[in-house]
Amino acid sequence: MPSTPCPTTGSYDYLASLTEKVGGLDLHYGYWSGPDDDTPIEEATDRLTGVVVDRLDARAGELVLDVGCGNGRPAVTVAERTGARVTAIDVDERALERGRAWARERGVEPLVSFERCDALAMPYPDGAFDAxxxxxxxxxxxPEPLFAELVRVLRPGGRLVVEAPCLHVPVTGELRPRLAAYFEMFQVHSIEQAGTYVEILRAAGLGVDAVEDLTEYTEPFYRRILERLDTHRAELAAEYGAGTVAWIRDGIADWATIPSGSVLITARGPDRPASADGVEVP
Incomplete structure (x- = not known):
């Protein structure tokens, strides 16, 4: 596979700036009711944020941790909708600054703290967060060290909500090279099958309350991204270079052919027996 042609090879920041132009500032999947739903990407990503925040079930005064908060829009939505106090963490200072600005604009700055730290070694005490x-x-x-650290900072019985890209097939020798461009592009360490995430959560001591396959609602996302890339290809090429735009388009187009989707998992900290025995993994 050729290395990325962008001038800062492997730079997530650099590519994020480009993808924000076609996918919006949320940098996550959108949520559509079906193939005929023509909701713009920005509204669809807001819709998915609403679904995920509803599952979090946060309440006024609770302490919520948002891990890998990006530009901070879901963290701000949590504060707006629930009155909870949110600590939003990421390693990208540029994204954190955007989050702070968004919190000020939305009038919830006192409720949301944006902090730069490594999610695998957080400076928070055990049991610090309600959700x-x-x-x-x-x-x-x-996923194993990540979930172990999340369990550490989650209070007993606290709520954990994970929305994650997932594969619907095992990673085989044939599939691995097809993942490579997408993984390099967005600095991906791993994407697992839904059942693997559930197994790791249970092994970490969490009780899994629900596993929802959102694939039918998120499926239009990459098609819409590719349409926007094609529509704005000339202007994006003028800003980022034709090689970079082509590399991104080819990588996303290849990823879109891989059986993948989105899973939404709700779980609780280990103060009671795991409730996962009756939970079906889609």
Whole structure:
């Protein structure tokens, strides 16, 4: 596979700036009712944020952790809708600054703290948070150490909500090379099958309350991204270079052919027996 042609090879920041232009500032899947739903990407990503925040079930005064918060829009939505106090963490200072600005604009700055730190070694005490949100940040980590650290900072019985890209097939030798461009492009460590995430959560001591396959609602996302890339190809090429735009388009187009989707998992911290025995994994 050729290396990325962008001038800062492997730079997630650089590519994020481009993808924001076609996918919006949320940098996560959108949610559509079906193939005939022509909702714009920005509204569809807001819709998915609403679905995920509803599952978090946060309440006024609770302490919520948003892991890998990106530009901070879901963290701000949590504060707006629930009155909870949110600590939003990421390693991208540019994204954190955008989150702070968005919190000020939405009038919830006192409720949302944006902090730069490593999700695998957080500076928070054990049991510090009532709820933890992991919104499409799992691909950047090995899931076992990530979930272990989340369990550590989650209070007993606290709520964990994970929305994650997932594969619907095992990674075979034939599939691995087809994942490579997408993984390099967005600095992906791993994307697992839904059942694997559930097994790791259970092994970490969490009780899994629900596993929802959102694939039918998120499926239009990459098609819409490719349409926008094609529509704005000339202007994007003028800003980023034709090679970079072509590399991104080819990588996303290849990823879109792989059996994948989105899973939404709600779980609780280990203060009671796991409730997962009766939960079906789609």
């Amino acid at each position: 933890v949100l992991v919104f499409e940040s799992t691909p950047h980590f090995a």
